[in-house]
Amino acid sequence: GDSVTQMEGxxxxxxxxxxxxxxxxxxxxxxxxxxxxxxxxxxxxLLLKATKADDKGSNKxxxxxxxxxxxxFHLEKGSVQVSDSAVYFCWGGIQGAQxxxxxxxxxxTINP
Amino acid sequence: xxxxIQSPRHEVTEMGQEVTLRCKPISGHDYLFWYRQTMMRGxxxxxxxxxxxxxxxxxxxxxxxxxxxxxxxxxxxxxQPSEPRDSAVYFCASSLGGGLVYNEQFFGPGTRLTVL
Numbered sequence: 001g002d003s004v005t006q007m008e009g010x011x012x013x014x015x016x017x018x019x020x021x022x023x024x025x026x027x028x029x030x031x032x033x034x035x036x037x038x039x040x041x042x043x044x045x046l047l048l049k050a051t052k053a054d055d056k057g058s059n060k061x062x063x064x065x066x067x068x069x070x071x072x073f074h075l076e077k078g079s080v081q082v083s084d085s086a087v088y089f090c091w092g093g094i095q096g097a098q099x100x101x102x103x104x105x106x107x108x109t110i111n112p
Numbered sequence: 113x114x115x116x117i118q119s120p121r122h123e124v125t126e127m128g129q130e131v132t133l134r135c136k137p138i139s140g141h142d143y144l145f146w147y148r149q150t151m152m153r154g155x156x157x158x159x160x161x162x163x164x165x166x167x168x169x170x171x172x173x174x175x176x177x178x179x180x181x182x183x184x185x186x187x188x189x190x191x192q193p194s195e196p197r198d199s200a201v202y203f204c205a206s207s208l209g210g211g212l213v214y215n216e217q218f219f220g221p222g223t224r225l226t227v228l
Binding site for chain 2: 031032041042043044045046049051089093094095098099100102104105
């Protein structure tokens with residue numbers, strides 16, 4: 001069935017390190033793809049999205065490219081900051097079935 | 113602009129009691145979503161509304177759960193009777209247009225429910 005699988009955490013990095021959080025999808029057709037971020041004690045907020053193949057979403061130094069060849073939407077940032085410490089969720093929006101599928105979340109901790 | 117407002121922020125109750133969670137979406141948004149988040153099950157979409165009408169409640173876990181949206185600015189999620197396994201953070205979110213699968217959702221701060 002339709003699903004999204006993301007990299008298990010927790011992930012701990014030092015400030016200014018390069019970040020990649022993997023996300024792959026399984027779906028009939030081409031889903032919309034999202035990265036949401038949840039800071040401690042808050043609700044989720046959209047970080048970036050892409051609605052079709054080869055689209056690149058970007059925000060706050062984060063990027064992700066929708067790659068249909070590898071069914072992936074990996075999140076990347078070139079130089080992380082302590083303030084990026086949060087839980088990151090990959091989502092898929094399945095148009096045909098009209099449903100959302102969620103990754104389990106990846107907890108990221110950045111140490112100074 | 114005010115974001116999505118949820119109340120209460122924290123609720124502690126005893127098993128068997130009725131619990132009502134409240135949500136005020138962003139003004140003008142036509143979609144409203146209720147989610148549950150737990151360590152074991154992650155994020156789950158319980159139900160969503162479009163123009164105050166429930167569209168899909170297939171995520172509601174049991175008949176003990178019910179949700180209403182009497183008008184465009186208010187929704188409730190009720191659990192009756194509550195059980196310890198209902199302990200979770202419940203989020204409300206809203207969005208404007210685009211259906212379920214395309215548009216950005218704006219989340220409230222959540223209600224942390226503890227059922228003893």
